[in-house]
Amino acid sequence: MSRILVTGGTGYIGSHTTVELMQQGYDVTVVDNLSNSSVDVLDGIEAIVGKRPQFANVDCNDYNAMDKIFCTYPDIKAVIHFAASKAVGESVEKPLMYYRNNIGSLITLLEIMKQHDVRNIVFSSSCTVYGQPDDEHLPVGEDAPIQKALSPYGNTKQINEEIIRDEAHADSNLHAILLRYFNPIGAHPSALIGELPNGVPQNLLPFVTQTAAGLRKELKVFGDDYNTPDGSCIRDYIYVVDLAKAHVKAVERMLEGKADEQVEVFNLGTGRGLSVLEIVRTFIDVTGVNLPYQIVGRREGDIEQVWANPKKANEVLGWRAETPTRDILASAWKWQCHLAEKK
Numbered sequence: 001m002s003r004i005l006v007t008g009g010t011g012y013i014g015s016h017t018t019v020e021l022m023q024q025g026y027d028v029t030v031v032d033n034l035s036n037s038s039v040d041v042l043d044g045i046e047a048i049v050g051k052r053p054q055f056a057n058v059d060c061n062d063y064n065a066m067d068k069i070f071c072t073y074p075d076i077k078a079v080i081h082f083a084a085s086k087a088v089g090e091s092v093e094k095p096l097m098y099y100r101n102n103i104g105s106l107i108t109l110l111e112i113m114k115q116h117d118v119r120n121i122v123f124s125s126s127c128t129v130y131g132q133p134d135d136e137h138l139p140v141g142e143d144a145p146i147q148k149a150l151s152p153y154g155n156t157k158q159i160n161e162e163i164i165r166d167e168a169h170a171d172s173n174l175h176a177i178l179l180r181y182f183n184p185i186g187a188h189p190s191a192l193i194g195e196l197p198n199g200v201p202q203n204l205l206p207f208v209t210q211t212a213a214g215l216r217k218e219l220k221v222f223g224d225d226y227n228t229p230d231g232s233c234i235r236d237y238i239y240v241v242d243l244a245k246a247h248v249k250a251v252e253r254m255l256e257g258k259a260d261e262q263v264e265v266f267n268l269g270t271g272r273g274l275s276v277l278e279i280v281r282t283f284i285d286v287t288g289v290n291l292p293y294q295i296v297g298r299r300e301g302d303i304e305q306v307w308a309n310p311k312k313a314n315e316v317l318g319w320r321a322e323t324p325t326r327d328i329l330a331s332a333w334k335w336q337c338h339l340a341e342k343k
């Protein structure tokens with residue numbers, strides 16, 4: 001079976017993808033500098049799969065260390081590149097750190113891949129590249145216009161997509177699939193791996209589960225005066241396990257030489273928009289726990305509403321996000337409870 005290199009493989013989406021790849025029989029080498037994840041995640045992966053992935057504590061910006069990885073594993077057939085800093089607010093405060101981490105690592109990786117003749121890369125991109133689409137582009141298809149990024153983080157995703165396109169243009173052997181994620185949430189059904197935010201969570205779901213667990217006083221719902229049915233923002237919340245499976249499909253597509261274009265783009269979402277208040281109410285309904293919340297003012301930089309048109313991923317990639325929202329929210333709560341037990 002082929003070996004896949006997963007950068008950022010102990011992170012949230014990386015760990016779930018590593019599980020799905022291994023369960024499909026792939027050999028996986030994980031590299032991660034553990035800057036925003038723990039080495040214990042490997043125990044969770046091993047407990048689920050019954051086998052431990054190869055692991056190296058390496059920063060993707062470290063040319064020599066990365067070169068060594070490719071020398072050690074000459075059977076690497078494709079790379080899935082997750083490793084990146086991802087906090088929107090932090091990126092505004094530390095733009096240089098974001099540009100160095102997120103852009104430097106991709107350049108290093110592409111150089112080393114070329115040197116070792118590894119010609120397939122799946123890149124972890126984001127719906128943030130679309131900004132707030134106008135009405136005619138909702139739900140958002142892959143052809144919706146790219147808009148100026150609202151944060152250095154968002155800009156690194158756009159620049160990285162361009163770097164991949166330019167390199168593919170220069171090198172006809174390079175194949176890439178850019179996966180634009182909507183809002184990944186939830187945890188593995190085993191509750192052995194999940195999202196582990198550092199400090200106070202900025203994203204909705206970890207804040208919801210931590211509040212329900214009594215770790216936070218109350219959830220602040222950022223705005224109920226948007227032009228949406230209940231006034232709160234709308235997003236396309238996609239189950240992280242469904243998202244992980246899309247990566248396996250993308251890798252398969254490349255390795256089987258089925259890609260129609262050298263660089264392909266897929267939006268990964270459910271096609272369904274849910275408001276913040278719908279998430280809150282459904283979470284309370286599913287778990288039966290108390291979730292204190294308060295409506296407060298809008299959060300700067302928030303987009304009013306965005307959800308995916310996943311038709312291309314459904315038809316071309318042969319993938320669909322099918323887990324019901326209730327099951328996803330239950331998995332997030334199960335993971336939170338598991339974390340509390342471990343303490």
Ligand code: UD1
Nearest residue numbers: 086088126128202203204207220221222233276299302303
């Ligand atoms: C953001 C980024 C996205 C990035 C993602 C991953 C933007 C526009 N989008 O998505 O590029 O990939 O984070 O980290 O910056 N909310 C509350 N209370 C909270 C937290 C969130 O009401 O305590 C609301 C937000 O206003 C938003 C929704 O919940 O409407 C989702 O927020 P969040 O989970 O932070 O994701 P995005 O902002 O959509």
